[in-house]
Amino acid sequence: MKIGIDSIAFSTSRYFLSLETLAKHRNVNYEKYNVGIGQAKMSVFPPNEDIVTIAIDAAQKVISQMDDKNDIDILIFATESAFDLSKSAGIYVHHFLKLKEDCRVFDLKQACYSAVAALQLAKSYIVDNPNSKVLIIGSDIIKYSPNTSGEPTQGGAAVAFIVTQNPRILEIEPYAGIHTVDVMDFWRPSHLDEALFDGKLSAYNYLKSLDICVDRYWKKSNLAISAIDHVCFHAPFGKMAQKANNKLFRCPSINETLIYNSVIGNSCSASLFICFISLLDNVKDDISHKRIGFFSYGSGSVAEFFSGIIPENYGQTLDTRNNLKMLSDRIEIAISEYELLYNNKFHDGYHYENVGNITMLGINNNQRIYRRLQNN
Numbered sequence: 001m002k003i004g005i006d007s008i009a010f011s012t013s014r015y016f017l018s019l020e021t022l023a024k025h026r027n028v029n030y031e032k033y034n035v036g037i038g039q040a041k042m043s044v045f046p047p048n049e050d051i052v053t054i055a056i057d058a059a060q061k062v063i064s065q066m067d068d069k070n071d072i073d074i075l076i077f078a079t080e081s082a083f084d085l086s087k088s089a090g091i092y093v094h095h096f097l098k099l100k101e102d103c104r105v106f107d108l109k110q111a112c113y114s115a116v117a118a119l120q121l122a123k124s125y126i127v128d129n130p131n132s133k134v135l136i137i138g139s140d141i142i143k144y145s146p147n148t149s150g151e152p153t154q155g156g157a158a159v160a161f162i163v164t165q166n167p168r169i170l171e172i173e174p175y176a177g178i179h180t181v182d183v184m185d186f187w188r189p190s191h192l193d194e195a196l197f198d199g200k201l202s203a204y205n206y207l208k209s210l211d212i213c214v215d216r217y218w219k220k221s222n223l224a225i226s227a228i229d230h231v232c233f234h235a236p237f238g239k240m241a242q243k244a245n246n247k248l249f250r251c252p253s254i255n256e257t258l259i260y261n262s263v264i265g266n267s268c269s270a271s272l273f274i275c276f277i278s279l280l281d282n283v284k285d286d287i288s289h290k291r292i293g294f295f296s297y298g299s300g301s302v303a304e305f306f307s308g309i310i311p312e313n314y315g316q317t318l319d320t321r322n323n324l325k326m327l328s329d330r331i332e333i334a335i336s337e338y339e340l341l342y343n344n345k346f347h348d349g350y351h352y353e354n355v356g357n358i359t360m361l362g363i364n365n366n367q368r369i370y371r372r373l374q375n376n
């Protein structure tokens, strides 16, 4: 049975900070950010937008492609930016999407890796329940402290995809190389909004895990490097993915995979899949029947290399024009606005827009209040 991704979409903030602006205010040569790190812009989130509101926007796009959303039996919300240690962020999404009550909903956490865990779990579930569909969301907003080396790699986005049998976008293959090891390279204690990290250790462990995962993948699959046509990597920043590609694959399409990431920044659990959408939208050739390799790295750490085949006619499901429009329509903010938004503050007299039709009104009695915007 062929199982995999039937439709896929992403969403990010309406606002961005140019890294040229950040470089100027941090007295750093912009070339370091643009060439050395491989990033040009980063998404910045106003207080009315969070991992739930962007997740709903991304999920609405994939649900609009379904004949019947009641086929969704499971919603898995993958995130490392959870604001509640008990209630699943997925329940808000389930509510606003009006999914059926007979549906399992839960969050998954393991840094940037958890959406891949969700995909593999969903695949096993569909084997036993071939008519079922699973909605997976990866949604993260990442903050590092100002003036740290991580600051230019901040960002955020949500990806949503539906896992089914006979998928239209990607058929997941049965072999994967996995590597789990206890490393203190990146972490966020529950009392902090900002992530803490050991940047050099994290980059080292990312590449070491890649070697181990790919080696295990070759052994399980009996495939060789030439069998992989394109590779998508988890991209905490573009240069990390370029280094990974140069180390093993040297796929020229690495540039197409990083177009969206370079203007969004790190979107953690969503990042690998946004690189996949970027490839689908921007690669010039028809990639039907091609094998795509995927490398996921979640600090801490769990890493996985797996692959999938692109079915015939995948192009019919893409929404390239709207993806490009969503990114090009974003509003640039000044450094003073970024500093205000960093502290999650509303600006007197400034009305912040949402990317979709759900807004976060505020927090009352420690409860998040979401509303559907009027005229939607």
Ligand code: CAA
Binding pocket: 029, 031, 032, 033, 035, 036, 037, 112, 149, 150, 151, 153, 186, 197, 198, 199, 200, 202, 203, 206, 234, 235, 236, 237, 240, 266, 268, 297, 298, 299
């Ligand atoms: N022109 C061109 N290039 C320049 C330059 C200039 N003027 N100045 C510096 N550079 C280059 C450097 O040579 C370097 O290139 P190489 O890596 O090829 O040597 C690059 O720019 C970066 O310079 P530094 O190493 O000096 O940068 P840094 O120490 O300030 O920060 C970082 C880099 C460590 C990755 C930092 O961004 C960071 O800590 N980020 C957060 C952690 C992270 O993202 N880790 C990635 C792996 S972990 C993961 O994947 C999970 C996750 O999502 C977090």
